[in-house]
Amino acid sequence: MKKGAILGIIIIAVAIAMIISIYTDSSTYATFTDAQKTESEIHVVGELNKTKALYYNPTENANYFAFYMLDNNGTECKVVFNGSKPQDFERSEQIVLTGKMVGKEFHASKILMKCPSKYNKDQVEVTESASTNV
């Protein structure tokens, strides 16, 4: 057999292994209801419930941050994050959590948030400047 053919077979084998690996490593976007049913870590997409208060009191524990989030079905769940409050969290539009349910709380290991970026949501902030009364 030619070396080229052997190489080809090896590469195809590696490629198959990679694709399997990607799909076993990849997870799914789920809701809190789905999260209740599984033990493994998953992604939950949703938005912050801005009517409820965020809890972060660094004087008590700098590594405990809790808030309420609504998933895409509108289900609400308390989320606990083992770390400090991400910067600008209040202004987030969409949150992607990675983590799992522990009892009735969702313990997030990673929080990714989309903030109203300067590129898509422009709101002109009108401030009074000295020259207003021209």
Place this chain on the structure above:
Amino acid sequence: MDIQYQGENLLPGQLGQFFIILSFGAALLSCISYCFATRYKEDASWHKIGRIAFFINIIAVIGIGSSLFYIIYNHLFEYHYAWSHSSRTLPVYYIISSFWEGQEGSFWLWMFWQAVLALVVVARGKSWESPVMTTIMLCQTVLASMLIGIEVVGERVGSSPFILLRQALEAPIFSNPNYLSMIADGNGLNPLLQNYWMVIHPPTLFLGFASMVVPFAYGIAGLWQRKYKEWLRPALPWSLFAVMVLGAGIIMGSFWAYEALNFGGFWAWDPVENASIIPWFTLIAAVHVIVAYKNSGHSYFTATFLVLISFVLVIYASFLTRSGVLGETSVHSFTDLGMYWQLVVFNLIFFALMVYFLASRWKELPITKKDEETYSREFWLFIGALILVVACVQIIATTSIPVFNAMFGTKIAPPVNAIAHYNKWQAAFAILVLILSAIAQFLKYKKTTPKIFYANLLASFVVSLVVTGILLYFTKVYTNFIYVLLSFGAVFALVANARILGDAFKGKWKLAGSSVAHIGFALLIIGALVAAATNKVVSLNAGGSIPIAGFEEREKPGENLFLYINQPVEMGGYTITYIGDSIAMPNIYYKVNYERKDEKTGKVIEKFQLTPNAQQNPKMGLIGTPSTRHYITKDIYTIVTSAPKLDDPQEQEHNHEGHDPNEGYEEPTTQLVNIGDTLRYKNGFIVVKGVNRNATLQNMPLANGDLLFALQLEVHAVTGEVYQADPKYLIKNGNSFDFAKDVEEQGLRLRFTKIAPNKGMELMIYQKPLPEKKWIVMKAIEFPYINFFWCGTIIMTIGFVLSIFRRNKELKGKIV
């Protein structure tokens, strides 16, 4: 009704827009003329038109840049770009960064570099000029179309940086002709980008991206003109240049991430990072295979394919980062500017160009039917390139998950632990590549005698084993088998290439470039491995935190440390004290003292101060920038993750127009007191000394029958100060009034509000909340041996420079 707006400076925008159209038209004309010049070589006028149009294009590109810079520099906020990316408070050098914060500015940067590189091609290309410039100008045309921003058949093409604020947004204020006077300031530059690396990282990265078009254009030209072998010669130094610049640009990005971002590391496998490293990998593979082909005649197709696909992948990278397709998987990507399909078309044009020329010339390509010798360098170079390609496929496959979702409507999420996922694969590929880069140096092209090969290899192998052992002992990376293998691979590559470098000193100078670059790469891997594998969070779970029931046992302990001002905390061998801050608007620098004591004698052996800073940005909240203590063998990295909010002076002023005179005080306590009583308050105690029945009021004469009493109080603060206070109580015409007394130093307000006969006097105590003690929450990480990473980068770049000189010399010696 048209509104006559006041105070707008429309000229620079109109000029800029004109230059955009001009650059587009000139690039298109140049592309077409060069195309005809290639087909009809006897007619020199096409070539002339092509050149003139190209020069006009350069002038137009410079014109666009100058107009845009003028707008940003002069804070012309009637323009959307200036308003959204800069502000008046921005220092001049960051105005440069705000220039390329937006997509339009970075497209301009790409066009500018492409024009500069094209100038070099025109000057030195000789017979290659026309066909090569055809492709480059095609790309220049597409890039210019990204900036046009006009509607064509209902679809907006491109996004112009010269669009006015009132055209970009809809807001009621634009009905006011004098709206401009109400816009005090722009949105400002994202604080994360206010870092010196952000001034030079984007230009370097885009020079790298832009320079990849040149080897691609040579490849297309070679196939088009059927000069199958000749094109590789000039393409090689260009490829080396692109690899060097792009590599330097990527590493600068990781410098920036390490120094300015808060994720605590230098590489996070973020899709945006991956997008830039993919074409780098393929072009490196291409360089190796081109060298193999030049020396042996093998792997022609692989070399051509890799050169071409690299540039297609550059365009794919810009599709990933600019189209918004990455969505929630990346924190860094741009959101869609409405150019999704335009970017797709950009990709398809160049992909189709590649496929067309490869397919139509397939039968004529000089592909050898012979099998390579196993003991030959070309064979192992080929294998190495294949491994790089497979590594790339893995990165592309995982990074493109959102693209697959968009294409097939699936809803797959990327791996939960992306870093572990990538590391698992890429570590294995890195081991193979490193070992190959050692072995291949001992092989000759065409045929090597196995005996000599093994003899040479054995010595380096043994030395490497010993060095790896020492390295593992000192860096403590022996915990994981893959780490051990990777360390060995890197050391082996280092030792083998050092030996070749030794030969270079004996006179074989032309080998120096590759061995230096390989040594740099090996060092880089060692640095990355050790720093990533053994970095430890110094502020880990060290006191100051109350474990939340059922949480910290299961999860990893917290990584953030809470510090009160002037209260030292022990952490990872250091005594850390937050001693205060200094403000240089808009940044606040938190001073944190580190002290290390000798365990036995208690003597301070080391003392230094770090000043991580944070911007309390009204739009984005607290944004921290780390401060790092650099040692030769390690770095200590510190970042503030939370701090009390600064009082907004404007808000305080509002309070003064308060409606309730007792605003700012806590709920009062009301007590009946008698002479001699002692009362507690937060910061001390109050003694009731007596009642003065003959008190007078300053501004109010007493009428007959009025009764005025003053309660004589002594306020004792815990700190020892004593204050006198005499709140008064007045009965006038049967109505009662009281006159409060403030002890401002203690935040106290005392009111004498009633006299209850035989029971005592009613005293109300108002207290202000105690001024809050200053605090910060910080995170500290130790990165051991990270200097290997930076050193490796520099050495690798030097290696590329040496190689470019060598290949350039060959080019001159043989072709000119």
